[in-house]
Amino acid sequence: MSLTELPPLPYDYSALEPYVDATTMQIHHDKHHATYVNNVKAALDKFPELKDLGLVDLNKSVGTSKVPQDIATAIRNNGGGHYNHSLFWKVMGHPTGNNGPSDGLKAAIDESFGSMDEFKNKFNAAAAGRFGSGWAWLIKEDGKLAVTSTANQDNPLQSIADVKGIPILGLDVWEHAYYLKYQNRRPEYIAAWWNVVNWEQVNKNFELAKLGEVPV
Template sequence: MAHELPALPYDYAALEPHVDATTMTIHHTKHHQTYVNNLNGVLDKFPELKDLGIVDLNKAVGTDKLPKDAATIIRNNGGGHYNHSFFWKIMTNPSNTNGPSGEVKAAIESAFGSVDEMQTKFNAAAASRFGSGWAWLGVKADGTLAIESTPNQDNPLMAELSGTAAMTPILGLDVWEHAYYLKYQNRRPEYIAAWWKVVNWEQVADNYAAAKAGTVPV
């Protein structure tokens, strides 16, 4: 089964002025497409892996389920494909974002004391990630929320390798320079602050419900 670049659930300018249309176009059609192409390329050489979905491929990273000759390519490109497929869906036009509510808000307040405190800790994880990587909010095995940061295209599904707490992501932020440099240059904290204004909290709530039910959102 070949992997495909998913269509965005909005147009490239929908996140303006916080995430610019040029960045979104390049990020989606160039960077994400390259991860898909590279992943399909390695899976063509290992057809026994083609029936694994993107979640299972990411969970297999760092285990003996992946052939050594394929492991690094799948880690980088399978991670990139999963991470970006997840990332596009948790953003929306700024007019549609109203902050967390319901069960996900209650879970955030239980874990961090307040939504503001969660955002402060998340921002710190995103801003302090050296080089390229991601910041994540996820549900741990005990049902509580935690924040993690991963390098490159790693994610918490790769717990065997990444050194992070095993958890199911419900919110994630790309802090690779290609995600923000055209608009924000080296001002990563400014990009992080602006990004909260396009978070799709309804999708985060759906992700939380899925994670609680034992399903990994894509």
């Protein structure tokens, strides 16, 4: 995944209708994500040696001395935004393509949360309860699965995260992700979003995480 190029959306803007509207997808990808990429590029132009890190390692470096203080905030916010959205687009897909978690992922969910319903309840609570802007995550943490949330464009790869791990599934709960369609009804957006989760990709992310690799 390029640090300085906007990845194409892997489907049409309207592919997630009626759960996520086409206008939101176009603005979200072409404007918001593009801005994060452009801001990362501008920050790295000042310290071109960091371009060799790659998107994952750049995020892992947030909050450490590897990122110069001059660009620390820009990299935290925009490097995080670039990674988060690059993952987000892939874990969604056309509603008719939703086949559910693999046997392996379902077993891990049952072991960690008790059941699929309990996992969704915990994930939904993390998403709905995130004050202001941020994300909800399913991560692999020390050999097990966990649900967490982060503020703004932070993510569990970053050293400043309260709970660290490898992201498997993420949900954007910034208002720009849902406000055109759902206004202030964030729980309604969260409930609808499960209809567009691309479990095939989430299953792949889980397999990578078991190997200690970070999906992007």
